[in-house]
Amino acid sequence: MRYYIIAGEASGDLHGGNLVRAIHRQDSNAEIRCWGGDRMEAAGATLVKHYRDLAFMGFVEVIKHLGTILNNIKFCKEDILRYRPDVLVLIDYPGFNMRIAEWARRQGFRIVYYISPQVWAWKEARVKKIKRDVDLMLVILPFEEDFYRGWNYKVTYVGHPLVEVIAEEKKKPVTPLSDRPVLALLPGSRRQEIAQKLPVMLQMVREFPDYQFIIAQAPSMPAAVYREFIGNENVLLAPGQTYNLLRQAKAALVTSGTATLETALIGTPQVVCYRGNPLSFWLAKKLVKVKYISLVNLIMDKEVVRELIQDDLNPRQLKTELDKLLNNEAHLSGLKADYDRLWHKLGNTPASDTAAAAIVKLVS
Numbered sequence: 471m472r473y474y475i476i477a478g479e480a481s482g483d484l485h486g487g488n489l490v491r492a493i494h495r496q497d498s499n500a501e502i503r504c505w506g507g508d509r510m511e512a513a514g515a516t517l518v519k520h521y522r523d524l525a526f527m528g529f530v531e532v533i534k535h536l537g538t539i540l541n542n543i544k545f546c547k548e549d550i551l552r553y554r555p556d557v558l559v560l561i562d563y564p565g566f567n568m569r570i571a572e573w574a575r576r577q578g579f580r581i582v583y584y585i586s587p588q589v590w591a592w593k594e595a596r597v598k599k600i601k602r603d604v605d606l607m608l609v610i611l612p613f614e615e616d617f618y619r620g621w622n623y624k625v626t627y628v629g630h631p632l633v634e635v636i637a638e639e640k641k642k643p644v645t646p647l648s649d650r651p652v653l654a655l656l657p658g659s660r661r662q663e664i665a666q667k668l669p670v671m672l673q674m675v676r677e678f679p680d681y682q683f684i685i686a687q688a689p690s691m692p693a694a695v696y697r698e699f700i701g702n703e704n705v706l707l708a709p710g711q712t713y714n715l716l717r718q719a720k721a722a723l724v725t726s727g728t729a730t731l732e733t734a735l736i737g738t739p740q741v742v743c744y745r746g747n748p749l750s751f752w753l754a755k756k757l758v759k760v761k762y763i764s765l766v767n768l769i770m771d772k773e774v775v776r777e778l779i780q781d782d783l784n785p786r787q788l789k790t791e792l793d794k795l796l797n798n799e800a801h802l803s804g805l806k807a808d809y810d811r812l813w814h815k816l817g818n819t820p821a822s823d824t825a826a827a828a829i830v831k832l833v834s
Contacts, residue, residue: 471497471833474555475504475515476546476570478524478563480659480688481728483507485585485631485822486561490515492826503553505546506561508689518549522690524566543569550574556833560604561585568596571603582606582829586625590617597621606832608825611769612815626828629819632728636735637818639713647708647715648682653792654719654738655705656712656729659688661695663725666745668699671723673785674792675703681720686712721795723788730764730775734809735816739795739802741788742766742777766812774808 473493477486487509493500494514504515505524511517524542543566550558550570557580560567564587571581583604589596590613597618600607607625609615618625657668668685675683685696687709696707708715712729716722716736724733726744733740742764762768766775776791778784794801 471500471557471830472553472555473500473502473557473559473829473833474550474553475502475506475510475559475561476563476567477504477506477510477561478521478566480507480521480690482561482563482585483509483521484635484728486510486515487513488631488635488822489559489561489584489825492822493830495823496826496830503549503555519546520690524563539566542566546570547573550579551577555579557582557829559584559829562587564588564596568599568603572599575603580605580832582608582832584608584628584825584829585610586614586618590614597623606828608828610821611765612817613769628824628828629821630731630816631821631825632731632735633813633816633818634820634822636713636732639717639736642714644717645711645714646718647684647706647711650682651680652715652719653678653681653683654715654722654724655683655685656722656724656733657685657743658725658727658729659690661691664691664695664699667725667743667783668696670745670783670785670788671743672699672703672705674723674788675705677785677789678792678796682706684708684715684719686715721792723792726763726777728765730766731769734766734775734812737806737809739805740775741791741795742775743783743788744777744779745783746780769815770808770812774805774812 475486477483483506486506490502490510490513502515504510504517505519507521558574559582562585574581581604586609601623608628609625610630615627655671657664684706687707689710693707716733716738719738721739722733723743724730724740726742730742744763763777764775767773778787
């Protein structure tokens with residue numbers, strides 16, 4: 471069978487890579503073409519577009535790059551028509567993928583959505599389009615089944631793919647990155663994220679001189695982008711070693727997104743850091759209706775990890791929260807207990823294989 475998979479971000483590439491492997495295990499004749507990244511290509515898919523050319527975040531940034539986005543959509547449609555897949559598999563990335571789904575439905579393609587758009591957070595009315603355009607929705611957050619049930623739409627919960635990823639990671643030996651205690655910085659995988667958050671993160675270097683600060687360098691981002699902000703500070707880069715870094719870090723400063731969940735599942739104490747374009751953030755506050763920005767807190771429905779957002783992401787508050795993670799045993803004990811509950815809440819379902827089985831069954 472022919473599969474066409476679209477992922478537009480680093481996290482989508484991670485889960486897409488595991489999905490590609492799982493599809494190959496279950497369909498020995500699978501041909502897979504994708505938009506994604508290095509992981510999906512390494513897993514055996516033919517890469518059409520890399521996510522580094524697709525990732526625009528925030529309302530203002532999307533408007534600025536609208537011409538590029540529209541050209542990408544046009545090219546994607548043409549490529550799908552040439553390839554004629556048996557199924558189109560969309561991974562998150564809703565601004566792009568829902569446009570493709572609407573078009574693909576009219577062309578008669580079968581459509582699977584793996585990792586639901588966060589319609590429970592904002593633009594809830596998009597559920598109507600999902601019901602119209604998507605043959606099979608595979609969700610990875612426990613509360614999403616109930617959410618969609620309220621819309622009279624049956625979805626399939628396959629478990630969270632990060633549980634299996636982290637479980638495998640924990641079997642590997644840790645490769646030490648420093649002979650000093652380590653603090654990890656995860657400023658994001660996009661250039662604009664790094665520019666917004668890394669400078670304030672780096673102000674902690676002189677506040678905690680006994681620690682070696684190490685930045686998780688995103689696979690798609692050259693070292694020069696980080697060195698521009700590091701200057702003369704004694705800060706190391708760890709390219710392609712995020713999990714190895716987190717496993718040895720005493721604490722981490724983490725940009726909101728999938729990385730917050732990865733950090734929690736590994737068990738590293740963290741502060742969630744978010745700062746965006748002021749206009750984009752103002753618009754988001756008007757539209758988004760969730761209590762938290764981190765997946766950890768959303769899944770647990772309480773503040774497990776501290777979120778420093780916009781003006782709260784400042785050196786004084788960051789130092790206070792980081793000091794708690796390093797020196798407050800009672801705080802750390804409570805955090806560890808919540809991390810354990812998070813792991814059990816997500817369950818031990820092999821998400822990639824479960825999702826692949828559902829997709830293969832649909833097209834068989």
